[in-house]
Amino acid sequence: MLDVRHATVAFSAPGGPLVRAVDDVSFTIPAGTFVVVIGTNGSGKSTLLGAIAGTVRLDAGSIHVAGHDLTRWRENRRAQFVGRVFQDPRAGTAASLSVLENIAVAACRGRRVGLGWATPRRLRAEAAERLAAIQPGLEKRLDQPIGSMSGGQRQIVSLVMATWHRPELLLLDEHTAALDPASADRVVQATAKLVRDQKLTALMVTHSLEQAARLGDRLLLVHRGKIAVDVEGGAKRRLSPEDLTGRFDRLRRADQLDDPAARTLRDLYA
């Protein structure tokens, strides 16, 4: 379960005004729910995700995962409960290490590391089994440096790594945005399968309205640092990509009306 209470992150450019990238946002994701997050560029969705992952500090508010208050925890400590897949496959995997060695590091996620052998036969067998279940063929490439694999394959391995031990919360940060459509599709299918099989609590940020409409039990639309739209259940299932495009258009028009110049014009003609 994820519980975000009154989360606020403010930035100020030198000499510029204070901008609330995340503005007093509160929401709760019950265990086992798959939530999709969309938003315009600069809406604050990435900052919100960073605040949950621990890469961005909250100026106010709190973040609880599975009952633990993570607000003051450093990024690496949060890994105890949180699994992450990055947008850039190169950020989420260590290129010079083999696929199996990458998985070995993930098998220690959030635990103490000791002087035990990193890649015992037991781990190799389990890695082969799990990779084969999600994309047949990958299990034959355990000893290759992961840097020699395609972005899509690396993201599949990243997914397996993030969920090697079931995380209390899985964060997916536009994890298909850097891929070609065919690879993106395979990664989306793998994501849906892993989330379903492990009954994961997941938060997926995406740019793809098609993915946003098709995937997940609930949808959050972030706009100007706030949650502008929150739909779930039947309403979420009935959403189409066209509906979402419509919502975006309406938000943009509302923005223009908020513009000081627009307000002046309205005042003049009122």
Added chain:
Amino acid sequence: MITLLATWTFGVTLALVALGVFVSYRLFAFPDITTDGSFTLGAVTTTVLLVAGHDPAIATLGGAAAGAAAGACTGLLHAILGIEPLLSGILVTTALSSVNLVVLGRSNVPLAGTATLLDRAEAILLPATTAAGFGDAAAEAARLIVMLAAVGVAVLFLWAFFRTNLGTAMRAGGDTATMARALGRNTGLLTVAGLAIANALTALSGALVAQVQGFADVQMGIGMVVWGMASVFLGAALVGPVRLGGALVATVAGSITFRLLVASALRAGLHPDWLKAATALVVLAALVAPRLLTRRPQASAAR
């Protein structure tokens, strides 16, 4: 025969520096100038301990431990205070030049009349090397065997250590810090540990070199980081892309090859004053050659 063996002995001993640079530069992408200072630190610490009458084995380990502490300092400057790698190393090495002078007491201390690790090993191995027909060079051959054993142990240790959970996490953190942090690792601490290991190896080399040549000098570490890099690059060029074990062996091979190249250059008439300049040129060539040879497009070159 004796000079050739001595060349080998020196190359093998300095392979420990190359292994240290392999750890800091290749595994952590950390250009670690501390190498220059910790090499000397290892030599002076061991020399002072030997002169004070301590057991050679303890004195040698003491030198390596001092190097580990120096490496940890550089790592802490970088990990905790956020100082750039190069600057962290420069600061620690600058401070070490004072430390080394204070520890040694003066700029040069001989080990004449003091029992060293090498003397002890010679006493054990001399009958064997004499029997093997090395004649006049029997003592030198015994030294070489000791150094080969030390480097062999170091390679085995590094190979095994970097395949444990801790070692693999260190390699992951050195390769891609975002990935290691997302999986719960404190990448700053891992870098500190990595630099401690790297500089322990460098200092161990300094400790052994002091015992081989029979004196410690506060200037003896100058240029060691470039020497180490030259060996690492040369080793990589000799074998091409390989996995961890292969890369470690290649680094040792690179160090010995480089030492032999230097010896040949000196014999061919290179003035010793030009030695460091020639070393720097070799490193420059190793850095530039791959770019000139492959001519990759800009986009893929900037990973």
